[in-house]
Amino acid sequence: MQDDFNPKQWxxxxxxxxxxxxxxxxxxLGQIGIVSYICLLEEFRKQGLGVTLHKKAxxxxxxxxxxxxxGGTLESNIPMQKTFMKNGCEHVxxxxxxxxNR
Numbered sequence: 001m002q003d004d005f006n007p008k009q010w011x012x013x014x015x016x017x018x019x020x021x022x023x024x025x026x027x028x029l030g031q032i033g034i035v036s037y038i039c040l041l042e043e044f045r046k047q048g049l050g051v052t053l054h055k056k057a058x059x060x061x062x063x064x065x066x067x068x069x070x071g072g073t074l075e076s077n078i079p080m081q082k083t084f085m086k087n088g089c090e091h092v093x094x095x096x097x098x099x100x101n102r
Contacts, residue, residue, distance in 0.1 A: 011060065013053050020044040023057045025064070033058070033066030050079065051086045058087060 013021045021040040027033055035057045040050050058069060071089060073080040084091070 021053045025057050025061050027064050027066045031067045033061030033069045050083045054083045055087050
């Protein structure tokens with residue numbers, strides 16, 4: 001299992017020499033590509049750079065031989081939903097999530 005907190009697994013996106021965002025990916029069961037974490041620094045949001053960052057993550061999964069990409073976000077995260085669509089992802093369903101605050 002990949003350790004998502006291993007700094008060697010994180011990829012940075014730069015604008016010039018300034019880091020603007022980061023992501024980490026993993027391949028589950030040898031074929032399912034997952035972007036475990038993706039973010040842009042706040043001052044670089046709303047500039048279309050999230051689409052570039054997400055595309056870079058998908059490309060890395062393809063290079064790693066993932067044959068399926070599964071992504072998800074909160075229902076309230078409209079910018080990320082638009083990013084999925086701009087990168088050719090198709091909405092195929094909604095998950096029910098449970099939590100326990102004990």
